Amino acid sequence: DAGVTQSPTHLIKTRGQQVTLRCSPKSGHDTVSWYQQALGQGPQFIFQYYEEEERQRGNFPDRFSGHQFPNYSSELNVNALLLGDSALYLCASSRSGGGGGYTFGSGTRLTVV
Amino acid sequence: DAKTTQPNSMESNEEEPVHLPCNHSTISGTDYIHWYRQLPSQGPEYVIHGLTSNVNNRMASLAIAEDRKSSTLILHRATLRDAAVYYCILRGPMFTTSGTYKYIFGTGTRLKVLA
Numbered sequence: 001d002a003g004v005t006q007s008p009t010h011l012i013k014t015r016g017q018q019v020t021l022r023c024s025p026k027s028g029h030d031t032v033s034w035y036q037q038a039l040g041q042g043p044q045f046i047f048q049y050y051e052e053e054e055r056q057r058g059n060f061p062d063r064f065s066g067h068q069f070p071n072y073s074s075e076l077n078v079n080a081l082l083l084g085d086s087a088l089y090l091c092a093s094s095r096s097g098g099g100g101g102y103t104f105g106s107g108t109r110l111t112v113v
Numbered sequence: 114d115a116k117t118t119q120p121n122s123m124e125s126n127e128e129e130p131v132h133l134p135c136n137h138s139t140i141s142g143t144d145y146i147h148w149y150r151q152l153p154s155q156g157p158e159y160v161i162h163g164l165t166s167n168v169n170n171r172m173a174s175l176a177i178a179e180d181r182k183s184s185t186l187i188l189h190r191a192t193l194r195d196a197a198v199y200y201c202i203l204r205g206p207m208f209t210t211s212g213t214y215k216y217i218f219g220t221g222t223r224l225k226v227l228a
Contacts, residue, residue: 004156031213042200042218043157050213058215090156096213101147104156 004105006091012111013081019110021076025093026103032074033102034066035090043090049074050096078110086112117201122223125191133186133222135201140181145204147216148175148186150197157200157218160186196226 005024013019025032031050035043045058049068063079072093078085088109092102118136125131137146145164149157161168161175163184168175174187188195200221207214 033215035218042198042220045215045217048213048215055213056215092156094213097207101149101159101162102157102216104158106154106156 004091004093004103006089006105006108008108009106010109010111012113015081015083015112017081018077018079019081021078021089021091021108021110023074023076023091023093023105025072025074025091029093029095029103030072031094031096032068032072033092033094034074034076035092036060037088037090037107039087046076081112083112086110116217117203117219119199119201119219119222121220122225124225124227125188126227127193128190131188131191131195131224131226133188133199133201133224134183135185136183137201137203138182140203141205143206146175146177146181146184147202147204148173149200149202149218150195151200151221152194152197160199162204191224191226193226193228196224198223 003026007022033048034046037043046060047054048056052068065077068074088107090104090107092104094102145162147162148160150160151157161170161173163175163177176185198221200218202216
């Protein structure tokens with residue numbers, strides 16, 4: 001049983017560009033959360049998607065947006081990239097109402113130059 | 114969001130027990146205590162969770178103080194593969210409108226296991 005799959009694994013972008021990161025949740029999971037993890041820090045919550053809508057949002061600017069598709073997969077979009085957006089972006093899936101924990105992917109390492 | 118406090122780092126000898134503490138003095142009655150760990154170059158993985166009673170699973174044990182203001186993750190016999198950052202997280206109540214919840218991570222405890 002595949003867990004959470006994220007693509008790409010690594011990415012290098014130039015400041016000012018836009019980027020799209022993708023996530024396929026674990027089978028049976030319908031909720032997707034995105035986290036940003038700077039080097040040496042704990043993951044910071046960006047937002048969470050359920051039933052194709054953003055349900056929760058952390059303290060991130062509108063440059064960060066997302067989408068969830070009918071098959072529960074999700075995308076994270078970041079516009080007007082800044083050097084400070086360089087980080088590991090983690091996707092986590094969970095089952096709504098299940099009371100269980102998250103399953104995390106291995107992340108996408110984004111470097112903005 | 115309720116916060117947790119953990120030591121930045123700890124060391125343990127291989128094959129010995131490890132007790133990782135966590136303080137959560139502002140915990141509410143419905144907050145679950147979750148522990149995750151993050152191995153190098155990987156995403157966090159679930160370790161254990163509990164509400165009031167102590168919990169055991171194949172990976173670890175979770176001891177929760179009677180007042181719930183602190184908890185301890187116990188690894189019974191540390192191995193080199195247990196070297197990771199361990200996060201203590203309070204998970205708030207489920208939102209009835211969406212059936213979802215979120216986790217707020219702190220900075221965690223970096224566990225070093227010595228051979």
